[in-house]
Amino acid sequence: MSGVGHPSALARADLRAGPHLLVGEHLLWFRRFAEVSKEGVSPQVALNDEAEPDRARLAQRLIEGAARWQPLIESWPEARFDGQLEYTTMRGQAVSLPFSATLAHVFNHGTHHRGQISAALTAMGWRSPELDLVYMLQQEQAR
Numbered sequence: 001m002s003g004v005g006h007p008s009a010l011a012r013a014d015l016r017a018g019p020h021l022l023v024g025e026h027l028l029w030f031r032r033f034a035e036v037s038k039e040g041v042s043p044q045v046a047l048n049d050e051a052e053p054d055r056a057r058l059a060q061r062l063i064e065g066a067a068r069w070q071p072l073i074e075s076w077p078e079a080r081f082d083g084q085l086e087y088t089t090m091r092g093q094a095v096s097l098p099f100s101a102t103l104a105h106v107f108n109h110g111t112h113h114r115g116q117i118s119a120a121l122t123a124m125g126w127r128s129p130e131l132d133l134v135y136m137l138q139q140e141q142a143r
Helices: 006-014 017-034 055-075 078-082 097-125 133-143
Strands: 084-088 093-097
Touching: 017 055, 017 084, 017 097, 078 097, 084 097, 093 097
Parallel strands: none
Antiparallel strands: 084 093
16 A cells, blocks of 8 residues: 555554644633633644654654643632623634633644544554553552
């Protein structure tokens, strides 16, 4: 097999989901939620931008980006979750979406990309990190 249909070519394509996670989840959506009290304007980034070409630094930035969400979410009053998320898209369109559902989307979509990365690693013969939340919670309890 050759070209994009080859399993290793597809796996390499799925590994690009890591940089997409950084751009989408951490640079775009985090700013939409964190800066909602400011202007709510989306940063001008392309979702296919390679925001971090160095893979070790990419891993570190993903960890740092993920760690920023919990304090942000804990800072919101409970009523915030019943409200709307208002922002301007990268195309300049004003959008108002249910806050909680949109927040859930961000994390569900990130899970989708982590699954792509896991599948790509497995297809290339590498061991994938554990992604099962229940397993991770059990590991955490055992510490």
